[in-house]
Amino acid sequence: MRVVINGFGRIGRTVLRAWLKGGWPGVQIVAINDIAPPETCAYLLEFDSVFGPLDGVALQGDALVVQGHRLPLTQAADLSALDLRGVDLVLECTGKADSRAVAERGLGAGARRVLISGPSDAADATVVLGANDAVLDPAMRVVSNASCTTNALAPLVRVLDSAFGVTAGWMTTIHCYTGSQPTVDAPRSSDPARNRAAALSMVPTTTSAGRLLDRVLPGMAGRIECAAVRVPTASVSAVDLCVVPGQPADVASVNAILAGAGGVIGWTGKPLVSSDLRARPESIVMALPETRVTGGGLIRVFGWYDNEWGFSCRMLDMAVRMGDQG
Structure with a gap:
């Protein structure tokens, strides 16, 4: 290849x-x-x-x-x-x-x-390993690998939906700053908050993961809304996901599903912080101690992802998959 x-x-x-x-x-x-x-x-x-x-x-x-x-x-x-x-x-x-x-x-x-x-409407398809990679076809000459957050979110949603059914949800990505943000206040974006100095404030903003999730998992379309908070760290981001399940669940059953998912989904039982996850190759590493289930049945899960290293590993994995197709 x-x-x-x-x-x-x-x-x-x-x-x-x-x-x-x-x-x-x-x-x-x-x-x-x-x-x-x-x-x-x-x-x-x-x-x-x-x-x-x-x-x-x-x-x-x-x-x-x-x-x-x-x-x-x-x-x-x-x-x-x-x-x-x-x-x-x-x-x-x-x-x-x-x-x-x-x-x-x-x-x-x-x-x-x-x-x-990255996301691109010009691609023949948007493909996320662990979510919809079965759609990959040799006839697709231009493929999008989606975004780092979509690579973290979509496989997680697929696993939870398969196990419990997901009727609705909300995801917030706590995302490190990137090159699209200025180092000092500057008029760079149509979003006023995104014009503020990246390393000095937490910045509430949007994420492409919501619309890409609907594209990658069309059966979930409209069920999960997404938002982002850019934070003043240079590496490693997180997914904080709450879902309404279609059937009852508890912390033990949720964590058993997450720990057994395998593939691009990793897990840890330790109380880690973001810098501990630098250069991890998985699309998302679930923090099992953070799992919660409310009295009303709402499931909350939390996972880390190195938005540069993990995503780059998926680029190489996807290259292999495309090469195997001839």
């Missing part, structure tokens, strides 16, 4: 870091494209404020050499200008693939398929 990373920002670099740790022997990352200067790409890969330094990073001519892997590094603003014949999959990590014209640039360059690292 020959893979090219287009866009070497937070997700592009984290995908490469995760791949270097191993676990995806069928994936071969063969090139990187980003408009930033090569020296900047190398520097930001070698020194990362969240994940720490990475050994074995160097520039050799027009290539980034990382731990013995030589990866040609191009700077095309339009990916279709490159020759990607022989490439099986482009990981579209620029955050710009909102239109079909942009999403298809990898195909125009000769690649067989494209996987977008």
Whole structure:
């Protein structure tokens, strides 16, 4: 499976870091494209404020050499200008693939398929492993990997619905700040609160997870509403989910279901804090001590997710799935 990373920002670099740790022997990352200067790409890969330094990073001519892997590094603003014949999959990590014209640039360059690292209406389908990955089809040439929060939420909702039936619910993601927020107050967003300094306040805002959940699990459409609070931490987010079950449940039965879910859903019985979950590969890690069931039957569950590392691992997992389809 020959893979090219287009866009070497937070997700592009984290995908490469995760791949270097191993676990995806069928994936071969063969090139990187980003408009930033090569020296900047190398520097930001070698020194990362969240994940720490990475050994074995160097520039050799027009290539980034990382731990013995030589990866040609191009700077095309339009990916279709490159020759990607022989490439099986482009990981579209620029955050710009909102239109079909942009999403298809990898195909125009000769690649067989494209996987977008975020929500995109331009994709043939939005697929979340552990939720609706059965819909993945070889005919889908452009696929969206949804969002980090949707990857955490959708498998969890599917498991709870299968076990207890979910008639209604509310999810709040407690989300670390991201590059879409300013470091000082600045007019960057149509949402006034999102214009405030990211590291100084908790910021109530929206999340795409609600509409994406309806897309990924159409049988749940309209049943779960979602909101977000951006908080002044740089890494690891959380899902706080309350649901009305269709049948009675207690804490023990809920935790048994969560602990037995497996796949992209992990769990912990320890009283952890967000920094303890950094670089965990699961889509969500359920904090079982936080589970509650009210006297009226409302279920509350809480799970952590590394919104960069876990999501990047899903990008690589999805690459494998797409490769297996031929």
